[in-house]
Amino acid sequence: MSKRIDVENLNVYYGDFLAVEDVNMAIEPRSVTAFIGPSGCGKSTFLRTLNRMHEVISGARVEGKVLLDGDDLYGKGVDPVVVRSQIGMVFQRPNPFPTMSIRENVLAGVKLNNRKISKTDADELVENSLRGANLWNEVKGRLDKPGSGLSGGQQQRLCIARSIAVKPDVILMDEPCSALDPISTLAVEDLINELKEEYTVVIVTHNMQQAARVSDKTAFFNIAGTGKPGKLIEYAPTQEIFNNPSEKSTEDYVSGRFG
Amino acid sequence: MTATPAHTSRLTSGQAPKWLPLAILAVSLILGAAASALIGFSIATFALFSGLIFIIAGPLIVGAIEGRRKGADALARYMVYGTFLIALIPLISVLYTVLARGVPGLSGDFLMNSMKGVTGVHDNAAASGEGNVLGGIYHAIIGTLEITLLATLISVPIGLLTAIYLVEYGEGKWLAKAITFFVDVMTGIPSIVAGLFAASFFALVTGNPMNRMGLVAAVALSVLMIPTVVRNAEEMLRIVPNELREASYALGVRKWRTITKVVIPTAISGIASGVTLAIARVIGETAPILVTAGFVTSINWNAFSGWMATLPTYIYYQIMTPTSPTAAAVSETRAWAAALILILIVMVLNLIARAIAKIFAPKTGR
Structure with a gap:
């Protein structure tokens, strides 16, 4: 399953502070979209509005529409929990549940919701999810060991396995490789390439080579200054953003002449 | 034999031999x-003078050999060691006295x-x-454990539940601020006031x-326990990383399930030790028990009817009103033995x- 996301006139607020202003964007299914931009420009904030994780912070709110295959995430009566079960998220720092084993971590989305699942189905789900996250071969002998005993890169892939085990339509990744070494980063990037066969993937990254390597389309966000809202400057196919951007500030940023 | 000229490193200064502190201690x-002995020997003055001489002379000698910084x-x-030893004195003294006087009565x-x-x-x-010395503490043990x-x-x-509200739901709300304030006030309630309140x-x-x-006494002790439990559980829930909550939300898990299945299990070990500390704080209370559960000499299993004794009130009565005023030592032995049992509990x-x-601790290891 894979769904498209259309963002219409989205304003994101923290209390009275306008953090991201007037974003319009169409994210295609079965594609990888990268968000790049300087720190504090609102790309992570914007990403978190795509599965209603933004409102977990008190005082945070949103104006505008985010359509998932035409259904507004912020429509009346929409349960954010349902939204989040369809749009998964992987965070900057690997965060496996420390009280759970590797197997329990993968099954967390099922077990924490108290859904009943037979042992064989569970085994199958664990194996498929871990295979999907390229982790199966490394951990198949120690599924009952704690997830926090894995290396950072393995933990991050475990978190990805945990996300895909709930069978979402979209996977959001917030700088998934910023805490990882180059080899683990490569493993996660390979994984992203495989994930786009089945999922819509949106990734925030500070690493422009990474954006160039993994994404089909790239969105460049920028901020005019401290206290000003972040804005979507340019959204185009990745090749175009890096080789032939239409905005001067995009070119400055991707060529390292920023600021 | 060709003696190689001794090379002195410019990176080292004088080095005192390892045995020096021990030697200074012996001399002190x-x-x-x-x-x-000059003013009449006693253990207290001996320890005081030796300690003072060591604390003054030790750093001076070390400083003279190794330099000012090492002296400081x-x-x-030595001051840290010294204060640690001083802090240990009451503890060891209490344990020793209770053991020495309590064991014969057991x-x-x-x-x-x-x-x-x-x-x-x-x-x-x-x-x-x-x-033989008759009588025992069976009724008091039952009372202590039940209450x-x-x-x-x-x-x-x-x-x-209060702590969960404060950490997970109350952020910045006036109710949470009020609760925190009143919990702080509750921490300072004298135990006798808690007893009178319950009574x-x-x-x-x-x-x-x-x-x-017994139930009235339990309510009185709860008044003393609740603030400790709230404060401790609050601390423990706060140190659960927010990332775990977000990870759970991102899997489409509801907030209350996130709290019961992710947050509390992660914090449970700290909460458990906090509860034990709270129990240890109230199990030795005497005054609130006297005004709420009274005192008896016979067994009462029913905490919901009739007076009850606990170990602290038992000790208090044995000391203050010995069973036989002319042979108070027998009652005293019983009191010490009861104190020993209380410490053991x-x-x-x-x-x-x-x-x-x-x-329950978060699992580590590979």
């Missing part, structure tokens, strides 16, 4: 003994019998060697001003809490 002890380091280090009969029917006649006989258990059952749910509360509710029973509770903490 001798000088301390001499100084104390030695001074700070026996199977002492643990398995109440004071029912034990009178001054028996104590006088025991004191003159014509009979403490009831108090725990009342305060842990209230305290834990008058039950007197009002039941209309019987002398309605004393607290120790066992601590061990249980550690075991719980270990079982």
